[in-house]
Amino acid sequence: MLSLKNVTVGYDRHPIIHHVNLSVEKGQMVAIIGPNGGGKSTLLRSILNELVPMEGAIENSFKKTGYIPQLFNVNHSFPVSVGFFVSSALIKQVGLFKTVNKKLINEALSAVKLEGFKNKYLSTLSGGQFQRAQFARIYLQKPDLLLLDEPFSAIDQKTSQELINLLKQWNNEGKTIITVMHDLNMVREHFPYTVALAKEVIACGETDKVLTEEVILNTFSLNMAINPKAEICHRKSAEDCHTK
Amino acid sequence: MYEILIQPFVEYGFMFKSLLGCVLISLCAPMLGLFLILKKMSLTGDAISHAILPGVAIGYAVAGLSVTIMTLGGFIAGSLVIVLSGFVSRYTKKGEDSALAVFYLISLALGILIISLNGSNIDLLSILFGSLLTINDECLILLSSITLITIVTMLVIRRPFIIDCIDPDFLIHNDINGHHYHIIFMILVVLNLIAGFQTIGTLMAVGLLILPAAIIRLWLNNIVLSCLISPLIVIISCYCGLIASFYYNYPTTPIIILALGLLYLISVFLGTNGGILWKYVRLKHLDS
Numbered sequence: 001m002l003s004l005k006n007v008t009v010g011y012d013r014h015p016i017i018h019h020v021n022l023s024v025e026k027g028q029m030v031a032i033i034g035p036n037g038g039g040k041s042t043l044l045r046s047i048l049n050e051l052v053p054m055e056g057a058i059e060n061s062f063k064k065t066g067y068i069p070q071l072f073n074v075n076h077s078f079p080v081s082v083g084f085f086v087s088s089a090l091i092k093q094v095g096l097f098k099t100v101n102k103k104l105i106n107e108a109l110s111a112v113k114l115e116g117f118k119n120k121y122l123s124t125l126s127g128g129q130f131q132r133a134q135f136a137r138i139y140l141q142k143p144d145l146l147l148l149d150e151p152f153s154a155i156d157q158k159t160s161q162e163l164i165n166l167l168k169q170w171n172n173e174g175k176t177i178i179t180v181m182h183d184l185n186m187v188r189e190h191f192p193y194t195v196a197l198a199k200e201v202i203a204c205g206e207t208d209k210v211l212t213e214e215v216i217l218n219t220f221s222l223n224m225a226i227n228p229k230a231e232i233c234h235r236k237s238a239e240d241c242h243t244k
Numbered sequence: 245m246y247e248i249l250i251q252p253f254v255e256y257g258f259m260f261k262s263l264l265g266c267v268l269i270s271l272c273a274p275m276l277g278l279f280l281i282l283k284k285m286s287l288t289g290d291a292i293s294h295a296i297l298p299g300v301a302i303g304y305a306v307a308g309l310s311v312t313i314m315t316l317g318g319f320i321a322g323s324l325v326i327v328l329s330g331f332v333s334r335y336t337k338k339g340e341d342s343a344l345a346v347f348y349l350i351s352l353a354l355g356i357l358i359i360s361l362n363g364s365n366i367d368l369l370s371i372l373f374g375s376l377l378t379i380n381d382e383c384l385i386l387l388s389s390i391t392l393i394t395i396v397t398m399l400v401i402r403r404p405f406i407i408d409c410i411d412p413d414f415l416i417h418n419d420i421n422g423h424h425y426h427i428i429f430m431i432l433v434v435l436n437l438i439a440g441f442q443t444i445g446t447l448m449a450v451g452l453l454i455l456p457a458a459i460i461r462l463w464l465n466n467i468v469l470s471c472l473i474s475p476l477i478v479i480i481s482c483y484c485g486l487i488a489s490f491y492y493n494y495p496t497t498p499i500i501i502l503a504l505g506l507l508y509l510i511s512v513f514l515g516t517n518g519g520i521l522w523k524y525v526r527l528k529h530l531d532s
Contacts, residue, residue: 048417067417078282078410079465088407092418096400121465122410141418 007056031181031191037224038198040180066143083118089140108136128159148179198222268387270478272394277457289450295325295348297355322434444497455504462515
């Protein structure tokens with residue numbers, strides 16, 4: 001289980017996510033929606049321990065957390081093969097001296113329909129193909145908690161559909177999935193649970209109940225600008241929010 | 245023909261040793277240069293070669309013209325600059341280039357101060373331009389060790405090192421500190437610059453790393469093939485330099501670098517991996 005208890009994370013004492021109380025049960029598939037600058041990526045990065053909360057605590061009892069960041073974080077131009085990129089998932093098992101099991105790589109590549117791309121350079125992949133490669137890599141990592149940051153932005157419909165089916169398959173196999181999403185129709189269609197986040201949790205729970213006109217209007221109309229003359233916050237805590 | 249091109253290396257021991265020194269450097273310097281280029285750090289080598297100076301100067305002040313002591317001094321100074329700038333950039337998040345620029349300039353200033361305080365009897369020209377033709381056995385042993393250490397280390401760390409180049413965050417999320425491999429790589433660069441400093445001098449030592457790598461990048465994209473073929477480029481240009489010195493008494497180092505420069509210019513036009521010519525040649529397209 002993952003639980004955020006009264007978590008505030010930000011930069012230079014200004015909160016980006018503010019008094020977030022949130023828990024996600026094992027085996028759930030959760031979408032996080034919210035405006036740009038609303039703290040969605042910051043939330044994922046704090047779950048990954050990349051950012052240290054200024055207040056509150058994060059408890060993560062999952063064994064292994066996998067993460068797909070937004071597209072632009074990887075140096076595509078480096079001349080390595082798709083196979084090598086995918087095999088980097090095994091770096092912990094392989095270490096410095098063992099060799100990678102080629103069968104595993106082929107299996108991962110065929111799971112995302114990238115057979116035949118194994119020896120192609122990473123730089124020759126299109127955006128959608130690269131996203132497939134990232135899914136193959138996370139497949140090999142075998143995490144029980146997956147965090148994905150806008151995995152379907154700038155990806156064509158067919159690829160999105162295939163990748164989301166893959167996510168649902170992994171979810172059925174017991175993996176817990178938390179995905180930052182922009183396309184609310186996709187959220188309605190595929191995600192049983194939703195968290196609406198605009199600095200604070202606006203609503204959370206079953207998708208049908210969260211994605212009401214009122215919540216959507218509230219979530220996306222909040223002003224995300226930081227007040228440079230803000231006073232010290234004295235708020236104790238916010239309401240608990242369980243996705244279930 | 246044999247007499248002109250081959251005999252000098254058979255007849256004169258110093259010519260043979262110089263060529264052997266070049267072959268040893270050629271095996272690993274271009275490989276490191278290739279990664280420097282791929283990491284967009286081509287000019288970093290230049291900075292590091294300046295950072296080596298105070299160590300060499302202290303080595304000279306302590307033990308005179310001893311290759312081993314001067315090398316050790318250079319290695320310590322260079323590594324110190326690498327580790328310090330790596331450490332500062334990591335904790336202040338202000339970019340490694342600025343930290344490196346600051347530390348290498350401090351190092352360079354210290355080096356020049358030490359040299360001038362020690363009087364000017366040090367042969368500055370031989371440090372700046374190297375002395376490939378007077379290479380001795382001690383130096384050859386040093387070069388072989390550096391080559392061996394570089395190749396073995398790179399083979400061992402290749403996987404995490406390359407992953408750190410493409411996706412450093414991925415290693416962090418797997419609780420692996422990719423930065424260590426970057427530092428190890430940079431220390432290998434220091435070692436190879438010292439090897440270069442023994443042969444072609446500190447001023448142009450970077451040339452043996454960057455130029456052959458820049459040339460091979462214009463022909464090939466494959467990293468492994470590039471590492472295997474690039475030594476040939478170095479050996480050919482060193483051969484030209486040595487022959488020019490032997491017959492015309494030209495300084496060796498500039499000829500080597502100019503030969504590499506010429507190859508680079510040719511590659512810029514003709515190279516099959518991005519050469520200018522291919523932008524104007526329309527080849528028939530394939531059907532898939």
